Structures are given as C-alpha cells and as structure tokens.
Amino acid sequence: MDDSKENKSQAIIEVIDFGPLKISGNFLLKDLKRGNEESPVEVKLCICGKSGNKPYCDESHKNK
Amino acid sequence: MERNDSQFSGGRRYKNDDITVYWKPSACVHASYCYRELLEVFDPSRRPWVDMNGSTTEKIIEVVNLCPTEALSWKWNDESKNDSVGSDQLNHIKFRRPELMNSNEQETKEQPVSVKIMADGPIVLKGNFTLSYNGTKKEIHDSMISICRCGVSDHMPFCDGQHRKAGFVG
Known part of the structure; x- marks a missing residue:
C-alpha cells in the first residue's frame, strides 16, 4: 500500500527572516482568540508581536 | 512495520494477506x-x-459477517475470488457495500494542515x-509544533512558553 500519499506535505510553512510566518497550501486557519476560521491559499501571520492587526502581519516588524 | 490500515473516501480499511476489512464509522450502531x-x-x-x-x-x-450493519464488511484481496462469493457471506462487500466492488477506492483527500492561533499564545501547527x-x-x-507569536522566545521560531511571563496579548 502506498503510504507516501498519506504523509505528503500539505503546506509550506516559512519563517521569513525578521519577518512573518508565511503559510501556503492546504491548511485550515483557526483563530481561537477571535473565533475566526478560514482556509486561504496563503497567509502571513505576525510572529514578532508588534502587528496592529493580529494574527496577521501588518509589516510592523520593519518599524524600530 | 508495514501499516495495515488506511483511510479512503468510503471510510477505513484494514488488510492482511488474504482479505481487506472495511469500516464505515457512520454506519456503526455499536x-x-x-x-x-x-x-x-x-x-x-x-x-x-x-x-x-x-x-x-x-x-x-x-466475525465481520456478524455485524448487523454495513459498518464492517470484507473482500478477498484476490479480486477473482470476489465474484463467486455466496450469499451466506452476509457482509461481503458485494452484499453490504456494492459501491466498493470494482471501485478503485481513492485515497482520502489529504488532510489540511491545522493552524491554530492560541489566545495570547503561539501558533500551533499540526499535520503533514x-x-x-x-x-x-x-x-x-x-506531528505538532508551536511557533512563537510574541517575539520573546529564546528558541525562535519555536514557542518556549515565555509569552505568559511576558504578558503577551494578541
């Protein structure tokens, strides 16, 4: 039986240097703080803590 | 160890060298x-x-033949033996789940990765x-990993639990 199919990578999760977490592919995003659920093709999530539009990146990481 | 279970669009299936047992959870009445x-x-x-x-x-x-519903059914892996199975074999797929006869049992569409934004905490990723x-x-x-969302972890990009001490809100 072909097991590789079941373990196939479904999404690319990329930690961008000094930037956000970029997720693309087959994924389901659930925001437990705000109660949203969505499955976009791509999303950039804030991982620096500074975004004014959490959980999304708003490029605030570029500000000192 | 070789796995003998797998998921497909019609439920789960389990194999040994001779037969495949199908399980359709939604049909089980316990x-x-x-x-x-x-x-x-x-x-x-x-x-x-x-x-x-x-x-x-x-x-x-x-024992599969004892199941009173279509939750459990079975077939021979040697397809040539399935056509001639008699009706005494109550839960052969021919009688219980004819839709599985000659179907190619497509693998389930791969599960999407679960991305959870924890309240005032990390991003928890789960899947492949x-x-x-x-x-x-x-x-x-x-498997599952947690990515820091507050920016103070000592193990970037992974969460190390410091968001609590840091009083992260978001």
Whole structure:
C-alpha cells in the first residue's frame, strides 16, 4: 500500500527572516482568540508581536 | 512495520494477506458483536482499533459477517475470488457495500494542515507540512509544533512558553 500519499506535505510553512510566518497550501486557519476560521491559499501571520492587526502581519516588524 | 490500515473516501480499511476489512464509522450502531467475539482483532480502546494480525482470516470473516450493519464488511484481496462469493457471506462487500466492488477506492483527500492561533499564545501547527526556517527545510509528518507569536522566545521560531511571563496579548 502506498503510504507516501498519506504523509505528503500539505503546506509550506516559512519563517521569513525578521519577518512573518508565511503559510501556503492546504491548511485550515483557526483563530481561537477571535473565533475566526478560514482556509486561504496563503497567509502571513505576525510572529514578532508588534502587528496592529493580529494574527496577521501588518509589516510592523520593519518599524524600530 | 508495514501499516495495515488506511483511510479512503468510503471510510477505513484494514488488510492482511488474504482479505481487506472495511469500516464505515457512520454506519456503526455499536451492536458490539465484533469486539465481544474477537477482541484480539476488534479492540475499540486501541488505535488502530482493528488488528488484522490478531486472528486467522477465517475467524475474522466469521466475525465481520456478524455485524448487523454495513459498518464492517470484507473482500478477498484476490479480486477473482470476489465474484463467486455466496450469499451466506452476509457482509461481503458485494452484499453490504456494492459501491466498493470494482471501485478503485481513492485515497482520502489529504488532510489540511491545522493552524491554530492560541489566545495570547503561539501558533500551533499540526499535520503533514514542510517547515522552512533559518535556511533549513524540514518535513514534518503527522506531528505538532508551536511557533512563537510574541517575539520573546529564546528558541525562535519555536514557542518556549515565555509569552505568559511576558504578558503577551494578541
């Protein structure tokens, strides 16, 4: 039986240097703080803590 | 160890060398014949709950035939034997789930990766995905990782629990 199919990578999760977490592919995003659920093709999530539009990146990481 | 269970669009299937047992969870009414008769094979407290190595093919067929619903059914792996199966074999797929006869049993569409934003905490990723950071790429199979969202972790990009101390809100 072909097991590789079941373990196939479904999404690319990329930690961008000094930037956000970029997720693309087959994924389901659930925001437990705000109660949203969505499955976009791509999303950039804030991982620096500074975004004014959490959980999304708003490029605030570029500000000192 | 070779896995003997897998998911497809019609439920789950379990194989030994001779037969495939199909399980359709939505059809189960918990009549419990399977595990009362053959706990070595059908053990609801175990994952996977069906162990095709737990008994003989003959005994497994006998017990699958006791299932009063289409939750459990079976077929010979040697397809040429399936057409001639007699109606005494109550739960052969020919009688229970004719839609499986000659179907190619497409694998289930792959599960999407679960991305959870924890309240005032990290991003929790679960499933099969490719993680790329600091110039390296890692294939993550069926597991879970937490990515820091507050920016104060000592183990970037991974969460180390410091968001609580830091009073992160977001």
